[in-house]
Amino acid sequence: MAALAVPTATQLLGCSSAHAKDDETLVTIADARSGIAQPVDLGAQGDSPGDLFVFDQPLLNEARENIGSNSGYCVRTLPGQFSECQWTLTLADGTITVAGREAETGTSYVPIVGGTGSYQGVRGVLATTPNGDRTFTQVLTIQR
Structure with a gap:
């Protein structure tokens, strides 16, 4: 039986590692210790599908x-495990918006869906990791 050639995600998406040299990295810290961090319990009492979490928090540098x-x-x-999120990082020179699945624990990789100002037309990924002190390190890999 002949082996089937299975294309990789890189081949399917038309991506190449050549783009990596053009990537920019921005490291920020989302500070959930202050600002608004409001759960909205909409489904069954407690953690259940459909519950919301709304936030507006300080964004810090390293x-x-x-x-x-x-x-x-x-x-x-998925209670206790995943949420579907959208948020915007507002900086002095523009905004970056991300949207996607975020895990309750560990590092989550959320797509960058666009931006304004200096970030108009960007894409890439934001890796967000909880630090254990109600802050989250966000490493953005930005492609222009």
Whole structure:
């Protein structure tokens, strides 16, 4: 029996590692210790599908200095494990919006869906990791 050639995701999507040299990295910290962080219990009492979490929090740089805001919402899809989220990082020179699935624990990779100002037309991915102190390190890999 002949082996089948299975295309990789890179081949299917027409991506190449050549784009990596053009990527920019931006590291931010979302600070859920202050600002708005409001759960909205809509389904069965407690953590259930359809519950919302709405937030508008300070956005910090690696030195923990305020550089903007981190605002958005999440809809619980799988209690205790996953939510579908959309949020916007607002910086002095524009905004970056991300949307996708975020895990309750560990690092989540959320697509960058666009931006404004200096970030108009960007794409890429945001890796968000909880730090255990109600802050989240967000590493954005931005492609222009």
